[in-house]
Amino acid sequence: MRLSELLTPARILIPLHATDKEGCSGNWWTWRPLATGALRRSVGAILERERQFPTGIGYGVAVPHGKTPVLSALVVVAGTTPAPVPYETIDGEPVRLFFLLAGPESCAGAHVKALSRISRLVRREPVRDRLLSARTPDEFYRVLCEAEVP
Numbered sequence: 001m002r003l004s005e006l007l008t009p010a011r012i013l014i015p016l017h018a019t020d021k022e023g024c025s026g027n028w029w030t031w032r033p034l035a036t037g038a039l040r041r042s043v044g045a046i047l048e049r050e051r052q053f054p055t056g057i058g059y060g061v062a063v064p065h066g067k068t069p070v071l072s073a074l075v076v077v078a079g080t081t082p083a084p085v086p087y088e089t090i091d092g093e094p095v096r097l098f099f100l101l102a103g104p105e106s107c108a109g110a111h112v113k114a115l116s117r118i119s120r121l122v123r124r125e126p127v128r129d130r131l132l133s134a135r136t137p138d139e140f141y142r143v144l145c146e147a148e149v150p
Helices: 021-030 037-052 105-122 125-133 137-148
Strands: 056-058 065-067 075-085 095-103
Touching (some): 065 105, 075 137, 105 125, 125 137
């Protein structure tokens, strides 16, 4: 599985206007292409999981995620904030690069694979820098696709 198969330019938000953790998760569902009822209802599951186990993985990256029965498939969205957002992270650094995942329990395997792919991708500083420098969803998606080429 590739992230570029799960994430499309329509699911990338640049800039993601948020100043806190809740805003980062909640902001996605007010954005028109993602504003379906099922996706909006997924925010609660994601925020609840975030309260229990923060998902700031370091390097200025957070991957809020959760499982919810209101979705029938794994949904992945991404975005960057113009300014760093305070976030509970492994390295104590604020976050500008976000990947958000939500899906049903039946997609647990794909969920874990997507988390692993994101983690490997953002560990590479040049890729991270290019994602953060992307000015449009299409540019972000191109960087992602190039980074996934074997």
